[in-house]
Amino acid sequence: MLLEPPFGLNESQVDPTTPPRWRHMKHACGENPRYYQSTRMDTVWAVRDAYETARKIKVEQDVYCSKARAGEWGAIKGQHFPENLQWESLVEILRGRVKVQTHCYEALDIDNFVRISNEFQFPIAAFHHAHEAYLVPEVLKRAYNNVPAIAMFSTFARYKREAYRHSEFAPRVLADEGIDVVMKSDHSAIVSRNLVHEAAIAHHFGLAENIALASVISTPAKVLGLDHRIGFIEKGAFSHIQTLAISLTLPTRLRCRWENRPCLTRLTLKLSLTSNADIVLWDSHPLSLGATPTQVFIDGILQLPHAHVAPKPAAHQHAPTSPDFSREASEAVNYEGLPPLEPTRREGVVVFTNVSSFWTKDATGALVDVFAPRSTSADTARTVVVSQGRVVCAERGAASCATYLSSPGADTEVLDLQGGAIQPGLVSYGASLGLAEIAMEPSTGDGPVTDPLAPHQPPLLGNAGYVARAADGLQFGTRNALLAYRSGVTLSVTAPSHESWLSGLSVAFAPGAPHRLARGAIVRDVVAVHVTLVHADAIPSVSTKIATLRRLLVEDVEGEVGAWFSKVSKGEIPLVVNVGSTDIIATLVALKKEVEAQTGTAIKLTIASATEAHLLADELAEADIGVIVTPSRSFPFTWDDRRVLPGPPLSADSLIGHLLKHNVTVGLGPRGIAAFSNPGMADMASWSVRNLRFDAGVAALDAGPGVLDKAGAFALVSSNVEKLLGLGLDAREQDLVATVGGDLLDFAGKVVAVISPRQEAVDIFV
Numbered sequence: 001m002l003l004e005p006p007f008g009l010n011e012s013q014v015d016p017t018t019p020p021r022w023r024h025m026k027h028a029c030g031e032n033p034r035y036y037q038s039t040r041m042d043t044v045w046a047v048r049d050a051y052e053t054a055r056k057i058k059v060e061q062d063v064y065c066s067k068a069r070a071g072e073w074g075a076i077k078g079q080h081f082p083e084n085l086q087w088e089s090l091v092e093i094l095r096g097r098v099k100v101q102t103h104c105y106e107a108l109d110i111d112n113f114v115r116i117s118n119e120f121q122f123p124i125a126a127f128h129h130a131h132e133a134y135l136v137p138e139v140l141k142r143a144y145n146n147v148p149a150i151a152m153f154s155t156f157a158r159y160k161r162e163a164y165r166h167s168e169f170a171p172r173v174l175a176d177e178g179i180d181v182v183m184k185s186d187h188s189a190i191v192s193r194n195l196v197h198e199a200a201i202a203h204h205f206g207l208a209e210n211i212a213l214a215s216v217i218s219t220p221a222k223v224l225g226l227d228h229r230i231g232f233i234e235k236g237a238f239s240h241i242q243t244l245a246i247s248l249t250l251p252t253r254l255r256c257r258w259e260n261r262p263c264l265t266r267l268t269l270k271l272s273l274t275s276n277a278d279i280v281l282w283d284s285h286p287l288s289l290g291a292t293p294t295q296v297f298i299d300g301i302l303q304l305p306h307a308h309v310a311p312k313p314a315a316h317q318h319a320p321t322s323p324d325f326s327r328e329a330s331e332a333v334n335y336e337g338l339p340p341l342e343p344t345r346r347e348g349v350v351v352f353t354n355v356s357s358f359w360t361k362d363a364t365g366a367l368v369d370v371f372a373p374r375s376t377s378a379d380t381a382r383t384v385v386v387s388q389g390r391v392v393c394a395e396r397g398a399a400s401c402a403t404y405l406s407s408p409g410a411d412t413e414v415l416d417l418q419g420g421a422i423q424p425g426l427v428s429y430g431a432s433l434g435l436a437e438i439a440m441e442p443s444t445g446d447g448p449v450t451d452p453l454a455p456h457q458p459p460l461l462g463n464a465g466y467v468a469r470a471a472d473g474l475q476f477g478t479r480n481a482l483l484a485y486r487s488g489v490t491l492s493v494t495a496p497s498h499e500s501w502l503s504g505l506s507v508a509f510a511p512g513a514p515h516r517l518a519r520g521a522i523v524r525d526v527v528a529v530h531v532t533l534v535h536a537d538a539i540p541s542v543s544t545k546i547a548t549l550r551r552l553l554v555e556d557v558e559g560e561v562g563a564w565f566s567k568v569s570k571g572e573i574p575l576v577v578n579v580g581s582t583d584i585i586a587t588l589v590a591l592k593k594e595v596e597a598q599t600g601t602a603i604k605l606t607i608a609s610a611t612e613a614h615l616l617a618d619e620l621a622e623a624d625i626g627v628i629v630t631p632s633r634s635f636p637f638t639w640d641d642r643r644v645l646p647g648p649p650l651s652a653d654s655l656i657g658h659l660l661k662h663n664v665t666v667g668l669g670p671r672g673i674a675a676f677s678n679p680g681m682a683d684m685a686s687w688s689v690r691n692l693r694f695d696a697g698v699a700a701l702d703a704g705p706g707v708l709d710k711a712g713a714f715a716l717v718s719s720n721v722e723k724l725l726g727l728g729l730d731a732r733e734q735d736l737v738a739t740v741g742g743d744l745l746d747f748a749g750k751v752v753a754v755i756s757p758r759q760e761a762v763d764i765f766v
Contacts, residue, residue: 004021004226005021022097023089023099024098024099025101026128029105031162054087058094064076103127105131107132107133114139121145125149125223127151128151129152131166133152134174137174140177141177149179150170152171154201155690157687158438159438160441161438172202173332175211180219182215183198189673196287197698203322219231230278277297284316285319288316292648309648310701310704320746322748323742323748324750341479343486344764346764347389349386350387350415350753351386351414352414352753353417357372357422359710359714370394383395385401389758390757391755415753420742421743422755423744424718426718427717427722428489428493428692429493429506429669431686431688432445432686433511434475435474435496439684452466452561453500453544469496470507471505471526474507476514484692487689488739490512493507493721495528498532499679501532503530505526506530506576507522508524508727510756512759523758528725531549531576531578532677533546534579534678534679549565553565553595576608578609579607579610580609580640580677585610612641613627613655614645617658617659620664626665630669630685631669634654637674637678641675654699667720667721671688671691672688693717735757737753737755738753738755
């Protein structure tokens with residue numbers, strides 16, 4: 001929608017008494033223009049040459065106009081006004097009538113463009129993406145006549161080489177330098193509906209509350225030159241057009257922000273709105289986890305006549321507390337975007353004090369808080385003692401653990417969790433963690449496997465093909481893996497990268513391990529067989545691939561591919577199918593029944609991605625087929641994802657909530673940038689594994705009241721994923737994560753340690 005045309009719709013005259021109606025031009029630096037020039041030097045020369053051409057035209061125009069104003073008509077007789085449609089927009093930039101938005105990643109590209117802005121004397125409105133801008137604030141301040149704003153992401157990074165030095169602390173660093181910050185989407189890589197979540201994550205990593213809110217409201221309006229119309233709610237800003245009475249139903253347990261008293265269960269607001277009025281009413285503080293609009297007005301028009309809102313905790317009516325990341329933010333700058341991420345390893349005794357919750361598996365495998373119930377809200381004086389990566393004492397108070405506290409050994413370390421928690425380590429599935437570090441830089445990854453259905457198979461493989469093992473291509477110590485580890489992900493199940501049907505055999509490994517030979521690095525060499533079925537990859541056809549699966553599962557097929565599918569048909573190893581379409585999922589349900597009828601053995605089938613699985617919830621439950629949902633909030637990325645269940649406020653149920661209500665076992669994978677069912681998308685999801693904790697928290701809130709308690713939310717990203725992938729891990733070997741100030745499912749918690757029986761150590765991040 002065009003908010004404000006740069007000129008009148010029927011004439012080119014502009015009223016000089018009104019705010020200017022801006023035109024905008026997007027520039028690009030670095031790798032993006034490589035389709036037109038070979039090197040950065042070529043690009044900079046081409047831009048300078050273009051602006052020099054525009055400058056000459058502008059000078060000629062000025063000379064022409066000065067003669068006309070002086071009445072020197074003879075001097076311009078027979079001459080046309082100097083103009084060239086090709087260069088008109090650049091001339092207008094030099095006249096200050098077009099705002100320049102520039103797509104630049106690296107410091108050298110930003111510096112180049114700043115030099116051009118000074119050479120030709122035009123301001124830069126904003127640098128977009130600008131992953132390294134936080135490293136060179138002094139360069140930004142040298143730009144002509146204006147310090148550019150930075151429109152950037154919170155944690156979306158390392159998908160290309162230019163984004164490798166990005167830091168989650170970039171927004172706060174820039175804001176501390178007095179530079180305007182705009183948190184942006186990159187739809188559909190960062191889905192626009194999640195824009196406020198970008199601001200919330202930036203706030204979690206230290207961006208001030210007011211600046212974080214402004215970064216998606218008033219600051220972008222100002223940068224676009226539209227702050228006279230949008231970005232603010234001010235008394236008298238809008239002339240009275242219409243008055244609407246709105247009744248909102250609020251949870252009775254919420255407390256009003258403006259008074260210390262219970263809120264009314266219904267609240268009536270009177271708003272006087274105009275055609276300029278864009279207003280959002282939120283069910284909680286916009287920076288709280290899972291904040292959802294209860295109503296949206298665009299141009300004064302109600303957008304959600306039947307909004308569905310899930311109740312939120314009372315604490316969500318206030319901005320969440322941001323953990324202290326001062327040291328990490330400083331290191332990000334000092335190490336030029338590449339601070340050390342490796343933990344400090346302790347094999348001796350580590351004592352955790354002031355623990356509010358201790359979530360672990362009981363004898364049945366269910367997750368329980370062994371410190372519940374609490375006698376009072378202040379009952380947090382609990383201690384957990386760990387030796388060689390195993391919990392040896394966990395008690396209310398410190399009485400039974402007094403020995404460790406009264407006479408600590410030389411190698412004893414004490415960590416005060418300040419009311420934080422110890423909870424299960426998270427399990428990730430749905431990204432190429434450990435196989436692809438920079439998705440768009442093939443030299444940093446294992447590469448795609450050869451699909452057995454593709455023509456021209458390598459002769460060495462023979463007619464029977466081969467099955468790749470992800471374990472053979474693992475890289476340890478990658479930044480994506482270590483950042484995931486520092487965010488509570490202690491186990492990654494990664495399948496081989498692929499571009500078509502058969503992926504291969506996944507591996508379960510520890511993201512924090514230094515190499516594959518280290519103790520506890522490889523948890524399972526082989527986890528499951530993985531295939532992908534999508535209509536977008538229809539050569540050969542989807543039906544051909546289903547026919548191939550049928551043959552592999554019911555017939556005795558020679559070769560390595562046949563051998564592994566034989567294990568699937570015998571129920572010895574799970575088959576995981578990445579698929580979004582209801583139609584393909586229905587075919588898989590029928591295929592499972594057909595195979596089991598012929599073999600007499602139940603097979604373990606798990607559906608991943610599963611965007612349209614809600615349409616078959618009862619059938620999936622009856623067939624005992626579990627689902628790993630990714631992303632947590634559905635979006636119609638492709639044809640196979642068109643029938644989404646979007647969740648609140650557009651639908652009462654979320655995909656995860658609906659499946660759980662129908663007794664389907666559900667796990668959750670990282671959000672990524674697209675439907676996981678599309679081949680190659682797992683490579684672009686590795687950066688997002690670090691946010692799995694937040695995805696789980698949002699999923700629990702979106703599911704609705706009574707669907708997921710905290711144990712269920714943890715299970716989504718731990719024990720349920722383990723079950724769906726057939727890991728069968730011993731509860732005594734379960735990794736645990738310690739957080740200070742809160743837990744993994746909220747913005748207040750900060751990971752300070754991983755307790756790992758498998759590695760017989762505690763990894764500490766403070």
